[in-house]
Amino acid sequence: MTNQLENQIxxxxxxxxxxxxxxxxxxxxxxxxxxxxxxxxxxxxxxxEGLRNDRMVLAFLAEYSRGKTELINxxxxxDFKQRLLPSxxxxxxxxxxxxxxxxxxxxxxxxxxIETRKREDSIASLKQHPIEWVKIKLNLQSQEEMAKAMASLAETKTVRVEEASTLGLLDQKDFVTTTVITRGSKVEIPAWRHAMINYPHPLLKSGLVILDTPGLNALGTEPELTLKMIPSAHAVLFLLAMDTGVxxxxxxxxxxxxxxxxxRRIAVLNKIDLLWDDLKTEDQIDLSIARQVDETCKLLELPRDHVIALSAQKALLARIKSDEVMLRRSAIRELEDLLANEIVPAKQEILRTAVVKEMGAMVEGSLHSVMAQLTATQAELQELSKLSGKNRELAKTMLGRLEKDRAxxxxxxxxxxxxxxVVLKQGHALMSNLDEEHIDEIFAKSARDIETSWTTAGLWRSMNSLFESFTRQADKILSFASETRSFVEKVYREFQEQYGFVNLTPPPLNLEKHILTMKGLKTNTERFCRDPVNVMTEKHFLVKRFYNGLVTEAKIVFQDVRKDLDIWLKNALTPISNQLKEHQTLLERRVENLKKLSGDxxxxxxxxxxxxxQKMALGxxxxxxxxxxxxxxGTAERQRAATAKAA
Ligand SMILES: Nc1nc2c(ncn2[C@@H]2O[C@H](COP(=O)(O)OP(=O)(O)OP(=O)(O)O)[C@@H](O)[C@H]2O)c(=O)[nH]1
Ligand SMILES: [Mg+2]
Known part of the structure; x- marks a missing residue:
């Protein structure tokens, strides 16, 4: 069964x-x-390597029982003809x-x-160590075995209250962050902390990754999920249910x-089938749905076309039974079309920008260099063909002129x-402010600020100085980049006017993404520190876990800024310096050749x-x-045209 989403991906x-x-x-x-x-x-x-490992992540988020897993199914x-993931x-x-x-x-x-929560290792680092994970091979031929294996996703275990507390899953004063269900003196907790399913579906083969999450209570306990995995997903599908509303x-x-x-967020108003009522006309039902959609748009502050009402359950059933009428009524295609038309192109644009950023200047530089050689060869050809049948004196005059030009x-x-x-030195100085050693120093200072008090106040103080330091560095880098751009542009203009250089304008340095990520971390910290539950209870383990999550993310942002500055500096300065040097070499070669010729x-x-x-080869x-x-x-427009044609 192919649909627009599959085609687009x-x-x-x-x-x-x-x-x-x-x-x-x-x-x-x-x-x-x-x-x-x-x-x-x-x-x-x-x-x-990045292209080979390119992934598009769709995260499904919602309170429990809104139908996330059903929608994924x-x-x-x-095609599996049954409910593969437990719902x-x-x-x-x-x-x-x-x-x-x-x-x-x-x-x-x-x-x-779940016991790995007792350690400080992040999920990302644990992913590098398969030994830490329990692995179950999937037998795709057996529905029974598959269902049994997938049932692990819903597995829980009953432990003593103290155990749940050491795992950071329980704080008796506060049940907001707990994922447990009380069973007398014992509590029930999830058996697993994270699950990874390797499954050969065509969409997944194309690099799509689905992230299914548990409801609110579980979200609060894993900062890595909320600070990293969800913000870095390419789109979030937020589910609501028709019967509960918002x-x-x-x-x-x-x-x-x-x-x-x-x-990139889409709200899904699930379970519209609950309104399917034989005693109501289609129009009446549609009206109720439209009313709920409008209400949802208002509450979530989303545009109308980003709220889709559908029935995951009926869509699953319709697909299993190949019932086209029910499938249409389930409205799942509206969601798939939206993903196909908006999210996939958006992801493509992200990748295209990254490729242009890395390769643009390199390929353009090579092209300009070959074109400059071609122009020089043509100029020399023209020059020398004038000499055919002429005397040595003319050759000498030409040589004199060329040597003057060279000087x-x-x-x-x-x-x-x-x-x-001077510019290069400034650039390197800014880069060294962000090298491993300096970043470590910045973070060590932040750690010293908080080590004596694992409280929300301590957290805010420590993180705030980190954010300020980031803003200072980013401002410095941005103003340097804009000065450097003007410098390069000026040099190009000069050399273009006098020597016919091809103009290359370095792209502006764009740190927007990193600044936004840092802002996101700051908002997150602010919210955490202001949350009355956190302030009142001051749960040190939670502050510590949250802090560790924050600094891991913040460190990556610092490192990414350095990487971007490095690439940008090379892209902005290398082509012009190469072009100038090459022009010099070509001039020198022409002088040499003419010298030889003027003698004989x-x-x-x-x-x-x-x-x-040579001209042919360069051509x-x-x-x-x-x-x-x-x-x-290739431009995004070209790609869009190709996709439209394919569809
Ligand atoms: N009537 C109706 N029921 C649905 C629909 N989608 C899901 N459900 C039911 O709602 C219940 C919860 O669905 P799940 O997919 O487990 O919900 P979830 O959001 O994954 O919940 P958690 O995993 O607990 O976070 C199940 O019994 C589903 O069969 C729907 O479109 N219509
Ligand atoms: Mg679920």
């Missing part, structure tokens, strides 16, 4: 493949023409569950024991975990080199022939590079 995958082959072709071009450069090769290798697993009344999914495909391994479900706890999850962290050019180069080295004009024909061959290189450029940096 498949076309996205093809596009990604094309970029990958384009980049590989560029690497081959570099190798073939002797432009081997370790640093550049490493960057290309990293980018190729209907959207992705109906039931009351609380069902007990741990965050990632569903993806990894071709390197046989299908499996991996479960991280409740207080729905709104709390929305405001706390979705609204401020996610720009003026060298003077220009000198003044450029001076300003260039007999080899003129041979030289002309050489230049013709071919320009063609190759244009093809590569088109593949690697």
């Amino acid at each position: 498949a076309s996205y995958q093809r596009w990604r493949e094309e970029i990958r082959t384009g980049i590989e072709a560029y690497q081959t071009w570099l190798d073939q023409h002797g432009h081997v450069d370790i640093q550049r090769s490493l960057r290309i290798y990293d980018l190729l 209907a959207m992705f697993f109906a 039931d009344v009351g609380r069902t999914t007990m741990c965050p569950t990632e569903i993806f495909h990894d071709a390197a391994e046989e299908p499996y479900i991996r479960l991280l024991p 409740t207080k706890s729905d709104l709390e999850i929305w405001q706390r975990y979705v609204q401020t962290y996610q720009t 003026v050019y060298l003077q220009h180069m000198e003044s450029f080199k001076n300003s260039y080295s 004009l007999s080899s003129l024909q041979e030289r002309l022939h050489q230049l013709e061959t 071919k290189q320009v063609e190759d590079l244009l093809r590569i450029k088109y593949k690697v940096l």
Whole structure:
């Protein structure tokens, strides 16, 4: 059963493949023409790896029992002809569950024991250690075995109150953050902390990852989920149920975990089938649904087309039974179309921007360099063809003129080199402010600030100084980047006017994403520190866990800013410096050749022939590079057109 979403994701995958082959072709071009450069090769290798591991994450969030798991079953697993993931009344999914495909391994479900919460390791780091996980191989041929394996996602265990407390799952004064259900003196807690399912579904094979989560109570206990996994997802699907409407706890999850962290968010008003009533006309039913949708838009402050009313359960049933009428009525396709038309292109744009950022200047630089060589070859050809049948005197006059040109050019180069080295020095100084050692220092200071008091006040003090330090660094970097851009533009203008250079404008340095992530962390900290429950109870283990989550994320932001600055600096300064040096080499070569010729004009024909061959070869290189450029940096419009055609 293919639908628009599958088509769109498949076309996205093809596009990604094309970029990958384009980049590989560029690497081959570099190798073939002797432009081997370790640093550049490493960057290309990293980018190729990134493309190979590219993932699009859809996170499903909601209070318990709104039908998240049922919707995932209907959207992705109906071909299995049964409810693959456990979905039931009351609380069902007990741990965050990632569903993806990894071709390197046989299908499996991996479960991280809840006891790992006693340690400080993050889930991300535990993912690197398969030994920490319980692995169950999935036998796709047996529905019974599959259902049994998937049932683990809903597994709980009964433990003593103290045990739940050491796991950070229980605080007797406060049940808001607990995930437990009290059973007399004992409590019931989730058996697993996190689950990973490797399942060979076509959409998952294309790089889609589904994140199913448990309801509100469980969300609060795993900062990594709320600080990292949900904000970095490419879209959040927030579920509500028709029968409950938007409740207080729905709104709390929305405001706390979705609204401020996610720009691509869709609300799903599930269970519309509960309104299907034989005693009401279709119009009456539609009216009730429309009223609820309007109400939801208002409460969640979402545009009308981002709230979809549907029935996950009927969609699953319709797909299992191949009942087209029921499937249409379930309205699940509206959601899938929205994802196909909005979320997939948005994800594509993110990747395209990243590729352009990494490769744009490199490919353009190579292209300009080859074009400059071609222009120089043509100029020399023209110059020398004038000499045919002429005397030596003319050659000498030409040589004199060319040498003068070269001298003026060298003077220009000198003044450029001076300003260039000043800019480069400033750039390196800013980078060294953000190297491992300095970042460690910034974070060590923040740790010292809080170590004596694991309280919300201590947390706020410590994090605030960290955020301020970040803002200072980011401001400095941005103003440096804008000055550098003006400098490069000025140099290009000068050299374009005098020597006919092709103009290259360095892109602005964009730190928006990192600044927003940092703002998100700050809002999160503020909310945590102001939350009356946290202030009153001052649960140190929770503050510590939250702090660890925050600093891990903040450190990544600092590191990412440094990485971006590094790439930007190279992209902004390397092409112009290369172009200038190359122009110098070409001028020198022309002077050398003319010198040789002015002594003996007999080899003129041979030289002309050489230049013709060179011109052809360079022309071919320009063609190759244009093809590569088109593949690697092809515009979003081109892609959209291709997708529309495929659909
Ligand atoms: N009538 C009706 N029931 C539904 C629909 N979708 C889900 N349900 C039922 O609602 C109950 C809860 O669904 P789940 O998919 O387990 O909900 P969840 O959001 O994953 O809940 P947790 O895993 O506990 O967080 C189950 O009994 C589902 O069969 C629907 O569209 N219509
Ligand atoms: Mg569930």
